[in-house]
Amino acid sequence: MSVDPPVVHGHINGQVFSAAADATLLQVIRAAGLQVPTLCHLDGLTPVGACRLCLVAIEGHPKLEPACVTTVAEGMVVHTHTPELETYRRMAVELFFAEGNHVCAFCVANGSCELQDVAVEVGMDHSRFPYQYPQRHVDASHTQFSLDHHRCILCTRCVRVCDEIEGAHVWDVGYRGSACSIIAGLDQPWGEVAACTSCGKCVDVCPTGALFRKEDGTAEKHPHPERAAQLAEARHEHRWTNP
Amino acid sequence: MTTKLRFATVWLAGCSGCHMSFLDLDEWLFELAEAVEIVYSPVASDIKVFPEGVDLCLVEGAVANADNLELALQLRARSKVVVSFGDCAVTANVPGLRNLWAEVEGGSRHSVLERGYVELADTGAQHPHAPGIVPELLERVLPLHEVIPVDHYLPGCPPSAERIRTFLEPLLRGELPAMEGPAMLGFG
Numbered sequence: 296m297s298v299d300p301p302v303v304h305g306h307i308n309g310q311v312f313s314a315a316a317d318a319t320l321l322q323v324i325r326a327a328g329l330q331v332p333t334l335c336h337l338d339g340l341t342p343v344g345a346c347r348l349c350l351v352a353i354e355g356h357p358k359l360e361p362a363c364v365t366t367v368a369e370g371m372v373v374h375t376h377t378p379e380l381e382t383y384r385r386m387a388v389e390l391f392f393a394e395g396n397h398v399c400a401f402c403v404a405n406g407s408c409e410l411q412d413v414a415v416e417v418g419m420d421h422s423r424f425p426y427q428y429p430q431r432h433v434d435a436s437h438t439q440f441s442l443d444h445h446r447c448i449l450c451t452r453c454v455r456v457c458d459e460i461e462g463a464h465v466w467d468v469g470y471r472g473s474a475c476s477i478i479a480g481l482d483q484p485w486g487e488v489a490a491c492t493s494c495g496k497c498v499d500v501c502p503t504g505a506l507f508r509k510e511d512g513t514a515e516k517h518p519h520p521e522r523a524a525q526l527a528e529a530r531h532e533h534r535w536t537n538p
Numbered sequence: 539m540t541t542k543l544r545f546a547t548v549w550l551a552g553c554s555g556c557h558m559s560f561l562d563l564d565e566w567l568f569e570l571a572e573a574v575e576i577v578y579s580p581v582a583s584d585i586k587v588f589p590e591g592v593d594l595c596l597v598e599g600a601v602a603n604a605d606n607l608e609l610a611l612q613l614r615a616r617s618k619v620v621v622s623f624g625d626c627a628v629t630a631n632v633p634g635l636r637n638l639w640a641e642v643e644g645g646s647r648h649s650v651l652e653r654g655y656v657e658l659a660d661t662g663a664q665h666p667h668a669p670g671i672v673p674e675l676l677e678r679v680l681p682l683h684e685v686i687p688v689d690h691y692l693p694g695c696p697p698s699a700e701r702i703r704t705f706l707e708p709l710l711r712g713e714l715p716a717m718e719g720p721a722m723l724g725f726g
Contacts, residue, residue, distance in 0.1 A: 392629075396638065399726025400631055400695035406726070415723045420691035421628045421683060428637040514726075 305371035312367075320362035321349055324375060331375050332384060332413045334391075334502055335450035336363045339523030340459055345451055347387050348413065351375050359383070385417040393424035394473070396431065396445035397503070403443075404504030405514040410448060429473065436486030440498050440508055444476055447505040452523075453477060453497035460526050465491045477505075496522065543593045543710065545574035547581070547623070548613055550599030550606040551633040551679065555696040556624035557581050557598055562699035573710050590616050594709060596623040596692075600630040601680045605673035614686040619709070625695040625725050627682045634679040647675040690715070693725050 304313045307327055314323045319342065324331055334346040344361035351362045354372040359380065362373075374380070391397075391410060399405050431444035454466040454477065465488050469478035480488035498506045499519040507516050529535060549557060561581060563570065576582045577589045588609060595617040601610050614620055625631040639649035656663045666672050682688055692705050701722060708715045717723060 396635075397725075398629075398631060398635065400625060402726065408726075411724060411726060412720075414725065415720050418718055418723065420693055420717055420723055421622065421681070421688075425684060426630065426634065426637070426681075428634075428640060430638070430641060 303367050303369040303371075305367065305369070305373065307373045308375055314367050316367065318367050320351060320360070320365045320367055320371075320373060323367055324351075324362055324373075329375055331362060332388075332416050333363065334409055334413060334448060335452065337452050337456075337500055337520055337523050339525070339527035340452060340455040340500075343451060343455070345449065346391075348384055348417075350380060350383060352377050352380060381417070385419055386423075388414050388417050388419050389422040389424050391448050392419075393422050393426050394429065395448065396426075396428060401513045402446065402504040403507040403511050403513060403516040404446070404518070407514075407516055407518060408504060409502035409520075427473075431476070434479065434485050435509070436484035437491070437493070438486065438509075439493055440485070440495065440506060442477065442479075442485060443505055443507070445505075446503045447477055448503055449475060449477065450502055451477075452500045452502065452520075453506060456496045456500045456523050460523055460530075461492060461494050461496050463490050463492050463494075466497065496526075499523075542575040543573065544577045544589075544591060545570075546576070546578035546588070546592045546595040546613070546617065548578070548588070548595060548597045548599075548609060549580045550597060550609065550627070550682075551602035552599030552624065552626040553632070554580070554598070556596075556626075556694075559624075559694075559696035559699055560596075560702055563703055564699070566699075566703055570706070570710075588612050588616060592617040594619045594621070596621045597627050597682055598623045600626045600633045601676065601682060601685045602633050603673040603675050607676065607685065610682060610685050619689045620682075620686065621690045621692055621705075622682045622688045623692050624697055625693055628691050628693050629725065630679050630681045631695060634681075637678055640678060645677050646679075647677050651675070691717070693723060695726050 301316055302313050303316050307324060307329060310327055312323050312327055321336065332348040334348055336342055342363040344364040347361060349362040350359040352374040353360055399411055434442040451468060454468060457466050458464040465479055467478050468475060469482055470476055479485040498508060499522050501518060504516060557580060577592060578585050595613050597620060601607055622628045626633055636646045636650040639646040642649050651665050655665055694701055704722060705715045
């Protein structure tokens with residue numbers, strides 16, 4: 296009888312790694328002190344591989360793989376920063392800017408926006424793709440928060456944190472292609488969705504200025520993406536259970 | 539005697555904030571004035587016609603009207619190195635917001651004039667119309683690089699004086715600026 300080895304070994308950028316056999320490549324990359332950009336990934340939430348920024352090259356694999364949803368395997372040889380990957384990452388970030396209506400200058404998240412930071416990280420100084428100026432709307436029906444669809448990159452962090460941490464499942468993804476958008480309830484105005492507990496976790500984890508508190512003006516959003524991991528860990532350890 | 543680098547700055551559809559940030563270079567402007575000949579600039583020259591033989595041209599603002607378009611084509615033809623200076627030139631930024639009305643009846647040009655000069659007018663509501671005096675708006679506001687080839691991009695709204703200086707210093711020595719990291723990149 297054979298069992299899977301609890302530890303596997305491989306190489307990342309020429310550096311040897313050893314990791315638990317169920318670890319993701321992203322966990323291994325970060326444990327090795329290396330960095331790949333991410334937007335949809337958030338510690339504490341189930342990874343979905345939506346943003347494609349953490350793509351890595353694995354020798355012997357015919358296509359690039361998202362590190363956040365790829366499990367390590369024995370003998371894997373991984374490259375995180377080939378010229379091809381850097382080109383694709385910058386293109387992906389330019390496409391994020393071109394497909395939405397992101398105007399950093401007066402955005403609520405200016406200065407604390409992960410899309411803005413990732414643009415710097417991949418070296419984006421302009422978009423080679425023409426801006427699409429899609430017709431989107433703002434849902435300001437909730438008493439405390441707003442959702443500006445112009446700034447949404449469909450990372451689905453809000454969907455996941457509401458479902459997995461808060462357990463309310465207010466958010467979903469509706470429609471297809473360029474019309475794809477985050478929807479509240481059964482595609483209702485957010486303020487009319489009775490399931491919403493107004494906990495604000497979706498606002499805390501939103502990487503851009505799409506979800507924000509109504510009292511926040513330009514550059515006044517202070518998100519708390521770390522809270523998803525803190526809550527997930529506390530729950531896992533039964534930290535707040537009465538004896 | 540070495541000839542000085544012929545330096546120009548241009549203001550298209552922007553708020554002039556990038557030029558204000560340029561003026562925030564304060565005493566370094568004296569060093570710049572030593573190193574270059576300023577041949578065209580809304581803040582440092584009184585010349586009205588964009589001259590021939592410019593070495594380095596910073597362009598603030600998006601391309602939003604017929605005058606912007608004409609000047610953009612002219613400065614490209616007459617400059618060796620063209621720089622998109624600030625977020626409006628790089629992305630169309632705030633002036634480009636009217637592109638959101640492109641699909642509306644009458645298009646973005648009509649919609650923005652209707653809003654500004656008719657719907658919000660207290661008296662004398664009318665669309666501005668003075669051919670040859672008031673430049674016609676283009677239907678779509680464009681980043682500079684969608685109109686002319688651009689050599690360098692200096693993002694920021696505005697780019698800080700420090701970022702402008704760090705960008706210009708190597709260019710004045712004939713070297714390329716290293717455009718990487720949060721000091722040199724980043725919109726907003």
